[in-house]
Amino acid sequence: MKNKDNTQKTKQYYIYLPNTKQRIPVTKEIYLEYYRPIWRQFKRARAHGQCSCPGHWWWKCEGDCVTCKYQNAGDKLSLEYEKEILGDIHPDPESDVESIVTDKIIFEQLLKRLDEILPEARRIGELRLAGIPDRDIADIIGIPRSTFRSRLKKAEAQLKKEYGDIF
Structure with missing residues (x-):
């Protein structure tokens, strides 16, 4: 018979730091406190078409869509930010x-x-x-x-x- 201690693996939790590109090991409580607001923002942005980040990279999400390279206009256009998004500007070839x-x-x-x-x-x-x-x-x-x-x-x-x- 197998021992229960050997079959149950302890899950390791990490927080990704994008500026150093490192994963820091943390406890489950700290992990959840850090990532819950980010997950909320990530899911909201994806639901409204404002985020084109691949789903398997959710752990790289910082929750700040303004500075994210995967930001889209989505279904809510805002004049709050003046950041140009790829595809916003289409020069007219016949506009001489x-x-x-x-x-x-x-x-x-x-x-x-x-x-x-x-x-x-x-x-x-x-x-x-x-x-x-x-x-x-x-x-x-x-x-x-x-x-x-x-x-x-x-x-x-x-x-x-x-x-x-x-x-």
């Missing part, structure tokens, strides 16, 4: 200065032409952005709804003819 200036000039010409064709166009746009239906917009401008719709269609057709590639 010349095309931006050209687009701005064309947009200004388009708005100027729209003001010539339909002087109340800006007011109509503001009212539509406010969620007001066309019937009420026609009443606010002081014209019948059918006239309002025909003017919009005429202005749209004219702008499509002049700015077909943009409009």
Whole structure:
């Protein structure tokens, strides 16, 4: 028969120190007191998609997601920290200065032409952005709804003819 003392192995507990990359042996009580808050933070961050740390490296987790290299934005975006995360910045390959200036000039010409064709166009746009239906917009401008719709269609057709590639 085997002796119970020989079959029961005592478990050794360690605390990992990342700055020295060493594992320090500690008692179970100290181990649990040290790692419970870290486990709580680790599980919460993983549940919200804020941590991409491989699960088998949980013992390397320090519980400080702000400085962790495995940090993700997750489902909660915060303006509290200004740290850039990989994948946050995507440079636009077509964003040269010349095309931006050209687009701005064309947009200004388009708005100027729209003001010539339909002087109340800006007011109509503001009212539509406010969620007001066309019937009420026609009443606010002081014209019948059918006239309002025909003017919009005429202005749209004219702008499509002049700015077909943009409009």
